[in-house]
Amino acid sequence: MISKSLAAIVEKSVNEAVKAGAKLLVGSKQRGAFMEPTILEDAPFDTDARKEEILGPVILLYSYNDFKEAVKEANNTHYGLQASAFMHDLNKAFYVFEHIEVALCLRYRKY
Incomplete structure (x- = not known):
């Protein structure tokens, strides 16, 4: 990520999606400006992870x-x-x- 603050925004979106019911398959941790590649399954449609474009290493999966x-x-x-x-x-x-x-x-x- 380009900065620690932008990585923190991505991490926040991921954490909110998980709290709302998304299944975390891998990743989700931020260390400084580094954000682990993250895969979320079935993130609820009303979360920022689903509604907004995540400008970070996050993939959302739905079946x-x-x-x-x-x-x-x-x-x-x-x-x-x-x-x-x-x-x-x-x-x-x-x-x-x-x-x-x-x-x-x-x-x-x-x-």
Whole structure:
């Protein structure tokens, strides 16, 4: 991170999400300007970790049974700086490309 104060902001967002019910899979500790890479699962939608763009090494994971609903939720943020979609289905890859409202990193792998 660029400064200790910015790392502290990221750590605060992570801690608030965990307190609200997110499952911490790895990371979350700040040491000076260093913030551990962090993975949170199912951060509640009303937390800053979900609503705001975290400008730090934090990934939020969610599972969905409906693919189109997942794309819709990916668009449900104030900002859309980055999104990634990893899949084996080329049709779904094109659907993401056409419907997601962020800068996009898309990976398709055919087996």
